[in-house]
Amino acid sequence: PAPQDLAGKRIVITAGPTHEPIDPVRFIGNRSSGKMGIALAGEAARRGAAVTLVLGPTSLDVPCGVECVRVQTAAEMLQAALSAFQTADAAICAAAVADYTPAAPADHKLKKANERLDRIELVETVDILAELSRQKGERCVIGFAAETDNVVEYAERKLARKGCDVIIANDVSRTDSGFGTDTNKAWIVSTTGTQELPVLTKPQLADTILDLLQKL
Ligand code: PMT
Numbered sequence: 001p002a003p004q005d006l007a008g009k010r011i012v013i014t015a016g017p018t019h020e021p022i023d024p025v026r027f028i029g030n031r032s033s034g035k036m037g038i039a040l041a042g043e044a045a046r047r048g049a050a051v052t053l054v055l056g057p058t059s060l061d062v063p064c065g066v067e068c069v070r071v072q073t074a075a076e077m078l079q080a081a082l083s084a085f086q087t088a089d090a091a092i093c094a095a096a097v098a099d100y101t102p103a104a105p106a107d108h109k110l111k112k113a114n115e116r117l118d119r120i121e122l123v124e125t126v127d128i129l130a131e132l133s134r135q136k137g138e139r140c141v142i143g144f145a146a147e148t149d150n151v152v153e154y155a156e157r158k159l160a161r162k163g164c165d166v167i168i169a170n171d172v173s174r175t176d177s178g179f180g181t182d183t184n185k186a187w188i189v190s191t192t193g194t195q196e197l198p199v200l201t202k203p204q205l206a207d208t209i210l211d212l213l214q215k216l
Contacts, residue, residue: 005214007048010088013041014081014095014128016056018074022120023106030096031179034058036144036170037094039202041066044210052084056095074098074125081128082135090140090213093129093164096179101125133163140216142166142209145189148173155189165216166190168209188212 015037019027034055041053042063053068054077062068069080074097085091100122110117129143141164145155148171155169167189172178176199177185184205188195197208 002046002048004048006044006210009049009090010052011044011049011213012052012054012081012084012088012091012132013037013044014054014056014077014091014093014097015041016058017096018056018077018098019072020074020098020101020125021072021105022102023108023110025109028098028100028102029057030098032056032058032096033180034060035180035182036184036202036205037092038063039206040092040094040209041068043203043206047210052088054080054084054095074101074128078126078128078131081132085132085135088139090142091132091136092142092209092213093132094144095128096146097128098125127162129164130162136164140165140213142168142213145169146172146178152187152189152194155187156194159189159191166212168205 016034017030017032019029021027041051045051045065051066053066055068055070071077071080103121103123133141143164145158145167147154151169151171155167159167169187169189170178171185174185176183183199183201185199186197
């Protein structure tokens with residue numbers, strides 16, 4: 001049996017992609033499978049935490065013992081995460097949230113012949129990680145950074161800009177790391193310094209992140 005070192009803790013985890021509707025049949029999305037956030041949820045629950053997983057569209061199973069709120073869009077993910085965070089001790093944002101969403105999604109299928117499909121007006125979404133960080137007080141908020149180059153430098157900038165406690169920077173340019181893979185190559189970036197981790201399975205990386213959360 002796993003140590004119950006997170007018993008009594010409530011943790012909110014965001015995971016997966018978001019789908020931003022263009023019309024009833026088209027959306028803007030990304031390559032997140034949800035594996036990283038689902039691994040975090042599963043390991044946290046195994047270690048005794050009460051977990052709310054705010055999960056974007058994926059066909060993967062939710063680990064047992066995890067409360068799951070399924071969402072489609074960045075706006076829905078924001079509402080669910082803010083609501084669950086009110087009574088939580090910590091949040092981990094592993095979702096790949098769309099940075100932009102169509103300004104006015106159509107209520108009918110757009111027709112190539114007579115409606116504009118070559119230009120879609122976009123508006124910025126709310127940054128969920130930054131919003132949770134603003135509301136966190138003494139609580140701990142951990143974010144991710146998906147980068148293809150200058151991984152640590154960009155993660156350091158994100159840490160400062162978003163105001164969270166830690167950024168887990170992952171290299172999404174590698175075939176053994178990032179979107180859809182079973183393993184991840186990551187760095188723990190905080191104001192006290194950066195620690196490089198070896199390639200780990202997503203459950204192993206999840207446990208490392210939860211150890212860190214426990215210390216903070
Ligand atoms: O789901 P998998 O297939 O297992 O892939 C895992 C992953 C690569 C998606 C994951 O490990 C990861 O890196 N998640 C963050 C991906 C991302 O979109 O990073 P970003 O650099 O765009 O965003 C930085 C941070 O801000 C993230 O914590 C993100 O959740 C958060 N964010 C971003 C935009 C927004 N509107 N709201 C947010 O909360």
